[in-house]
Amino acid sequence: MEGNGGNGGRVYVGNLDKSAKRAKQLVMGKLRMGKAVDWATAFSLWPVHLTTSCCGCEFAATWSPRFDAEQHGALPWVGARQTNMILIEGTVTKKMACAVRVTWEQMPSPKFAIAMGACAIDGGIFYNSYNIVRPWEIIPVDVYIPGCPPRPEAVARAIIELQRKIRKQRVASKWIEEGWRPDREYVKPKEDPCSWWRG
Numbered sequence: 001m002e003g004n005g006g007n008g009g010r011v012y013v014g015n016l017d018k019s020a021k022r023a024k025q026l027v028m029g030k031l032r033m034g035k036a037v038d039w040a041t042a043f044s045l046w047p048v049h050l051t052t053s054c055c056g057c058e059f060a061a062t063w064s065p066r067f068d069a070e071q072h073g074a075l076p077w078v079g080a081r082q083t084n085m086i087l088i089e090g091t092v093t094k095k096m097a098c099a100v101r102v103t104w105e106q107m108p109s110p111k112f113a114i115a116m117g118a119c120a121i122d123g124g125i126f127y128n129s130y131n132i133v134r135p136w137e138i139i140p141v142d143v144y145i146p147g148c149p150p151r152p153e154a155v156a157r158a159i160i161e162l163q164r165k166i167r168k169q170r171v172a173s174k175w176i177e178e179g180w181r182p183d184r185e186y187v188k189p190k191e192d193p194c195s196w197w198r199g
C-alpha cells in the first residue's frame with residue numbers, strides 16, 4: 001500500500017519486502033540514482049590480489065607507472081572483502097580452484113570477473129592436462145582477454161569493456177533493485193573445488 005507522507009514524500013506500508021522493493025525501484029528509477037550507482041561502480045573496480053599463474057606478471061605491469069591502470073578507476077586491493085573484481089591470471093589448477101572460489105564467495109556483490117590469457121579461456125598450452133580447471137566452471141566470467149600472455153594494454157582494454165558493460169546494462173543498479181544479477185547465470189561448481197586438493 002502506498003500513501004503520501006506529510007512532507008510530500010511517499011510512505012509505503014504493508015508487506016515489508018514488497019515495500020522495500022518498491023522504494024528501491026523509486027530511488028533507482030524515478031529519482032535517477034541508478035545512473036549514479038552504475039557510474040560510481042564502473043569507476044571503482046578494485047581487483048583482489050590473487051595470482052593464479054604467469055599472467056600475474058602482466059597484471060602487475062598493468063598497474064606499474066608505465067601503464068598506470070589506476071587512471072581507469074581500478075586499484076588492486078589485498079582483502080577479498082573490500083574488493084569487487086577478480087582477475088583470473090592464466091592457468092587455474094585444481095589446487096588453486098579452491099582459493100579462487102573461496103575468494104569469490106568472500107567478495108561483496110555486485111562483483112565482476114575478468115579471465116586473462118589463453119589458459120583462462122580454455123586451458124591454453126595445458127588444455128589437455130589432468131589438473132586444469134576452466135575458470136568459468138567455478139565462477140561467472142564477464143570479460144575474457146585472449147593472448148599468451150596478454151599485454152597490459154589488453155588488460156586495460158578489458159577493464160574499459162567491463163566499465164561499459166556495467167553502465168550500459170545497468171548491472172550495479174539492477175543488482176541493488178533485484179538482489180541478483182539478471183544478466184548472468186549463477187555459477188555453482190558441480191563438485192566442491194576444495195575437495196579436489198584435499199583428496
Ligand code: SF4
Pocket residue numbers: 053054055089090091116117118119120124125147148149150
Ligand atoms: S596464458 Fe600464457 S602467460 Fe598466461 S598463464 Fe597461460 S602460459 Fe602463462
